[in-house]
Amino acid sequence: MDLNFSKEDLDFQSEVREFLDKEYPKHIKEKMDNGDDLTRDEIVEWHKVVAKKGWMGHSWPVEHGGTGWDATKKYIYLRELAMEGCPMFIPFGLQMVAPVIWTFGSQKQKDYFLPRILNFDDWWCQGYSEPGSGSDLASLKCKAEKDGDEYVINGQKTWTTLGQHADWIFVLVRTDDSGKKQEGITFILVDMKTPGVSVKPIITIDGDHEVNEVWFDNVRVPAENVVGEPGQGWTYAKFLLFHERTSIAGAPQLRRGLNGLVKRAEKIFHNDSPLSEDPFFKSKVAQIELDLSALEMTELRGLAAEREGKGPGAESSLLKIKGTELQQRLTSLALEAAGHEALPFGGPYGFKDQEVSSSKAAQLTAAKYLNFRKVTIYGGTNEIQKNIIAKAVLGL
Structure with a gap:
């Protein structure tokens, strides 16, 4: 697999960046950059912007409205969106039920549901x-x-x-x-x-x-x-779960999160030195960087196999395991960096509406850390994924 971008790939990257610069709604970008929750209408608005451009079906077959992009273009597209901090696409229609419908559904179901999913008319x-x-x-x-x-x-x-x-x-x-x-x-x-x-x-x-x-x-x-x-339904459920596990890995979001953490560490001081210069912090960042690069390469191989008509197999379980473990490691390191400012919580259901002394960034870090304890469980626990890999790859 050639890992160097061609001129065509670089031109496409520029096209994606130009699209985001012109079409990414400013009010949504501001809320995403500030860590504020989007409303339902704002989430739908973002999906509609992408649908109007014709880029919602980035992983769909052309005959059902897909873009026809190769693995590299898909990678570039999703990475650019993530690095810009765009909202993640709601996956349940686009990436989960749609492949089941176009693979196993009736023609009537395909004709009705797929265009509506592609246009995000249905959540x-x-x-x-x-x-x-x-x-x-x-x-x-x-x-x-x-x-x-x-x-x-x-x-x-x-x-x-x-x-x-x-x-x-x-x-x-x-x-x-x-x-x-x-x-x-x-x-x-x-x-x-x-x-x-x-x-x-x-x-x-x-x-x-x-x-x-x-x-x-x-x-x-x-x-x-x-x-x-x-x-x-069990056959169709397993088919869907392969697609779900691939998307859970979230390599582009991990990349943006890691870059953001490194930038924040430059402004956190201890004994007159920024945290970004602390050797223990740098060592942890370097290890996450190495593992994230390996995850990205594995994801690219999976996309390349998909382009050749091969459905996601045991690779989806591997991506799910490593991606979710990295998500937890990254949120743990971010919590360490926030330190005591991430500790206060108020009220029976958290801290959202409470007056607290710590910074908003630290509070968001704590919330994300807590939320991401679940990622190794949903989509099939990582322990179950190891069993799948053992059976599919090792024949055990």
Whole structure:
């Protein structure tokens, strides 16, 4: 794989930078740079800006509206967005359910859902985990019973990220419990406005409302919303998880975060010397830098394989493991750099609305540190990913 950018690649990089300079909404950039939360409307606005440019389908096949970019252009594009501090794309429609629909869905589903996902007309969320079914996802109990040309869904999903904003949810439901637990699972698409769907917030340790419980009480869904064949949802779920794990790694965001930490360290002084000159701090930064470079190269290899028509395999588990471990190491180092100013917290649900003496930057560092304790768990725990690698690569 040639790691040097060609003139065409450099021209494309300039095009992306020009687009961001002209089209990235200034009010959204300001909030992102300040660490402020975006509203739902602002998140949708950003997605619409990219969709208008025709760049939302950066990882999609051309026949479904994709850009047709090679691995290098995808890498450049995502890296430039991350380095500019743009909001991350909501992945549940764009990167998760869309590949399932274009691979296994009916033509009617492709014609209706894919253009709407590409234009971000619909906000999607994921209905996989349940209170007793996380890493052991095949043990799920949320049930759907066939009633004429409809399915009636009853049960609960949990840890549903941004479900409070979603228009649609893709759900794994049990339609048959007579065989192995991996059998009898069906993949179905549900309109969140359907009667009987309710969303209840879960406040996380950093004081944020990011995840939710989603309850289904006699929710009636057209049978035509089943993707693929009833009872084959486990196959589709594994396919989706490969794509999810690849995106979780977040190498471009890690790069921007590391650069930002190094800059902040230049302004943190101890014994009249900046933290950036401390040998122990520099050693930790250097190790993260080396591991991040290796992660980026692995991601490029995965993109190159994808270009050749190979779906993500065990590489997605490797990216998930190393990417999330690096995210935790980086947030831990940022917390160390913030020192005692990151310690104060107020109120039962965190610090967001409290008067505290520490700086906003330190508070945001503490919040991110706490939030990122979860990254080695969701998308399949890193322990499970090691089992996948052992089986797929080593044959164990």
